[in-house]
Amino acid sequence: MATLLQKSKVTKLAGLSVVLLLAACSGDQHYKRQVSGDTSYLDAPQLQALNVPQGMILPLQSGQYDIPQVKQDGATGLALDIRPPVQTVSLLAGSRTETAGDASRLLLENSAENRTLWAQINRVLADRSVPVSQRDEAGGVIVTDWIVWQRADEDLPLQSRQRIKIEPAGSQVAVVVTSEGLKQGENPVTDKTEITRYNNLTLNELVDGLDRMRNAARQETNASQYATPDVQSGSDKTGLPQIIVRAPFDVVWSRLPVVLESVGMKVGDRTRSTGNIEVTYKGLSSAEWSSLGMDDPSVAEGDYTLQVGDLDNRSSLQFISAKGKPLTQKENDEMVKALEAAFSKSSVK
Incomplete structure (x- = not known):
């Protein structure tokens, strides 16, 4: 009986350890975007002018290698987000992407395929269950409702509303993504780096969806055209x-x-x-x-x-x-x- 009780206690302790471990893993995710290692360098004393004893003559000096005093406004230590920026991808033939200011852009050739972008983009949004709050086909504008982004490096998912506009850009056609709002829980997020991150994520979702759609259509055409090749x-x-x-x-x-x-x-x-x-x-x-x-x-x-x-x-x-x-x-x-x-x-x- 004593042996059974002892085994029961060990089993319960092991189960409790697993629960605690899982709880720890599913908690704070800040470590995924923080620098690792010692941050004691942040406590280093500020540089001071050399105190020369009276009567001592120093060698000639040059200011070429002086370390300038700078005002530090950005985040440091564990507050610094070390995640790399989200890069936009150019999967579509004859396309290029760019991020400038508060907008992310996809530039495409003004071809027959790209003249139906309105229908194609709406289909991509529907296929990916993206909620839409406003559509203006005449102006080429789509405004999404709140999109929930499930990311492993966030404790609480961020939500964004995006404005998608199709417009001419010289001899090309542009798909422009801008932010209509970004929040985490009920707290608004105004950091420009985060806003750009979710603009780029939205543009990449559109590009990936368009690429998959066009590849599927191309394969269907090829399957019919080359059913019995010579x-x-x-x-x-x-x-x-x-x-x-x-x-x-x-x-x-x-x-x-x-x-x-x-x-x-x-x-x-x-x-x-x-x-x-x-x-x-x-x-x-x-x-x-x-x-x-x-x-x-x-x-x-x-x-x-x-x-x-x-x-x-x-x-x-x-x-x-x-x-x-x-x-x-x-x-x-x-x-x-x-x-x-x-x-x-x-x-x-």
């Missing part, structure tokens, strides 16, 4: 055989895993930046090859590196064996036929 035999600059797919790199890269699996290739590591895909070729049964409309190919089973090249509106494919050798012309032509059938079979409807 596959041909070709050669590289050195005359070695390769496969040419008449579709952009993005389309081919996204569809290759399914296409390769359907011709008996297990896909391993993929590196988009270099266009390399590691595959292991096991082949198919004669019946499966027959269903693709071809006889069994002569390509040897084993490990290959598939190099995918970007040729603007076309893509190149070249299989390199583990020994560093490309396919022969015959093997390459067989893979052309196999991949052409696989692309057609896996076409996006």
